[in-house]
Amino acid sequence: MATRYFGQRIRRNEDPRLLTGQALFTDDVNLPNTLHVAFYRSDYAHGKILSIDTEEAKKRPGVIGVYTAEDLGDYWQRGPLLVPPPPIKDIVFNERTQVPLAKDKICHAGEAVVMVVAESRYIAEDAVEDIEVDIDFLDAVVDIEKAMTDESPLVHDDIEKNIAAHVVQEKGSYSSIRDKAHTVISRKFIYDRGTAAAMENRGVVANWDERNQQLTVWDTTQAPIPIRNGLAAMLGLSQSQVRVIAPFIGGGFGPKIMMFYPEEVLIPWVSKQLKRPVKWIEDREENFFSTTHERGQVHEAEIAVAEDGKILGIHDVFVHDAGAYAPYGLTVPINSQCTLLGCYDVPNYYSEFTAVFTNKPIVTPYRGAGRQHGVFVMERLLDLAAQKLGMTPVEIRRKNFIPQDAFPYDNEIIYQDFSPLVYDSGNYEPALKRAVELIEYDKFIKEEQPRLLQEGKRVGIGIVSYVEGTGIGPYEGAKVSIDPSGKVSLVTGIGTQGQGHFTSFAQIVSEVLDVPVEDVRVVTGDTLEFGWGAGTFASRGAVVAGSACHEAALAVKKKIHKLASEILEASEDDLEVSGGNVQVKGVPDTAISLGELAAKANPLRGAVKPGTEPGLEATSYFGPSRGTTASGVHAMIVSVDPETFLVNIERYIVVHDCGRVINPMILDGQIQGGVAQGIGNAFYEQLFFDENGQLLNASFMDYLLPTSLDVPKIEGDHIETPSPLNPLGVKGAGEAGAIPVGALYAQAIENAFHDCNLEILEIPLSPNRLYEIISQNKTKEQI
């Protein structure tokens, strides 16, 4: 279909505001009389609170209030379980969610114990230093494999062996084919923790207006509507008394959809108590402890293949680090379990995991949300199998791709959205072919690599594929209305954290109503403007909210046709919207501007027909039956300095399929940013905990984010396999860049040392770690 706006590289509507510093972020909200908050956070990871002395803090000039768990009275409640366990047979699930302030026990370093409210953040921080908390130090649960043993200390006294959950999912029967396989390979894989490190930390500003009995909260949340609903319930207010605004946010990446963070519970409450605006802005040090993390898993996995490389089955048993509490249920490990299957036809699959509590910050989804681990294990197993069978990485993947005619493809296990893991559509071969072409795979192996090796240079190539489950339910909504000025207003409930919603959503509406994209004013994440929906997560904005925008625009178009047909005395079918007007098809003389029509739709005098709704406005909702499955192939060439083990990316290719593309420029940005985070995750970023559960690198001096010098420009291409599950044919793209990077690093570095029998079975890597792996390998060979 010919499109004017949908699918175009259109400059972003939001950029002028962002680039000139005019966009409102939470910390920009400065109300007169605001109070500021700082928290006393535990230095220890595990311990019993014996006593808390806040007397000195209370006496400090400028301190308005000091609150412990006791002081919260009945308001002290555990946070909600956001995602209940999915309906899987024999599932074990031990619920334990976080608390606003630690009461009897500290479960991770950095857990908030006391809240101080003062006239300035400076005074609040001074007062925090006045507080004395006497803690009976306990041994910490740090190592996730040891956490399940009888000897381990317990994070929660009543939860045996620290087991948060145990889940088995099975397809076919792995045990019945294992003996028939030509080759069986098993290995242990480790994927360690990182943090999202969004550019903007979290923050909450709350203002209780006593006269209007109205609470307004600015929150760096990805889910303003659920926050409003929760706050109203907790504070005993009606939902209409609470307005939550998620303004511009400098990156969400998942941790900002965790609910409720202690600060989100406490700041609105204390504003209501003190009847003054209250502000808390997380600093970077706090962010390392109090914003959620992700990634820690250990897999013992096995692949059984036939002589020709066909996968007969996979067996995987893994441990997942839930951290101190598990408010997000099993989303992350279930994603690992499901995403492991990837683009491949795996007839027999046994997957078992145990999620364990540890004395470390909470784990919730972070861009990729468990998919990285699954992809890492599967891609590594395929690489090992290929090597054993004398195949190339490309050949073994091609051999096992789900064929194009097999969609929808049922994996016969349950996904994070509780529905069966059925891939809606896909076409994996062309993406692989394109990536092989773009990176000149064969030429590299045959010519480049041997030549460079002769010069003493270690260069390697990698190519991996992956799927990304995206666009899950339940639903989102959108309201579209045409202003008498002819401009269009579009409101949706989801929050925005830099994805380009102000443009992509506008493009969807522009396409239907044929108005310029810059004439569509988009509002997101303000519960006063739109009060229904779930939030921005799981790469679902474009799919779910985008489809709702489309439906609402169609409904408005219908209203345009209806009203115009009355005015023009023509049948609705004979009308068209074009260039901001509605007219009889091909008769520009009949054109009425949409603005004029909007004015006519809102008469001030006279009578209207019974049942007439005013305005050119419509609200629509969209709820998909299940998620869409995007996919892609990443390839890269790395050089490894054989003396220092510093790694440099020479080329990076992404060929990606997220169905129909709304704005290729925005999509490129998503991919580029995702790969940057993937590179960080694979080679730079790692949270180091000592045996006491202390985080050793809680600053950007020691927690290394890749900089612009470390991230190459991503080259690539798009394949469009539309989704049949929504009217736009779109699939999510938010996490695609980040997911397979670890697997790619491992393969490419191994390839650079292909003559050394190296095996890379862990992420993150580092020059130091490569040095260790390579020197160990040398000794092994010498023996």
Added chain:
Amino acid sequence: MKPCTFEYYKPSSMEEALDLMHQYGGEAKILAGGQSLVPAMNFRLATPGILIDINGLQDLSYIKEHRKHGVLIGAMARYSELEKSDVVAKKCPLLHETIPYIAHPQIRNRGTMGGSLVHADPAAELPAVMLALDASLRLRNKDGERVVAITDFFTGMFGTAMKEDEILTEVAIPHMPKRYGFAFDEVSRRHGDYAMVGVAVSLNVDRKGRCEKGKIVFFSVGDAPVFAEKASQLLDKQNVSEELLENIANVASSEDIEPGSDIHASADYRRHLAKVLTKKTLKRAFDKALA
């Protein structure tokens, strides 16, 4: 991450600054570029009651050549000024080569020569380079001034021979000898990071190409910059050869340094890097001296 309360003074003359230091001594801290002090204050790792900001002392940021004493650099000379200075480029090429490795342009626009030396971070570049160059430091207090050889300046982890009321005013770097060679290199995770290991080499050769005097100095391998004494002695009267480089690199990395392990690099990896870097930089330094 807000600092504790402090009093702030901005003297406009050295005398005023020295008076303040005399008055407040141990309670006070000099504020130079602030690139180490201010983060430390925000983390409340440093809690000085008094800050004496010497950014108002214009006459402290000179870079000039002196017939007898070599190159003289005021304590407030910024990294970026050193980077762009012709005097430094011509007369202290080792320093010139080093500056771009330090941090990032924004930090180099503020950070100072004096601040880096007094801060005495064992992972910092300038202390090691000054050690390799045999610099001397001019320290002043209200009672007068003294000159301290760089070899006597660093006393351990973030420790120096400065007295509580002293201000570092000037660094003197002796003239380069004839047939001079130098090299600097480091391995860091990302460009601009503190290095996992770094090395500075400064040497000169006689007419026959034999090393007359050579210094190899490491950083990030101990609690202060480390002069590799044994390895440097092995340079004495030697012509460059593969065996020499290999031998010196071995001695330097196994005997002269006692590196620790941290989250970025194990002691083993640090020794390995020290060896790799020693060979490379020594070779380059000889090449330059022989050219």
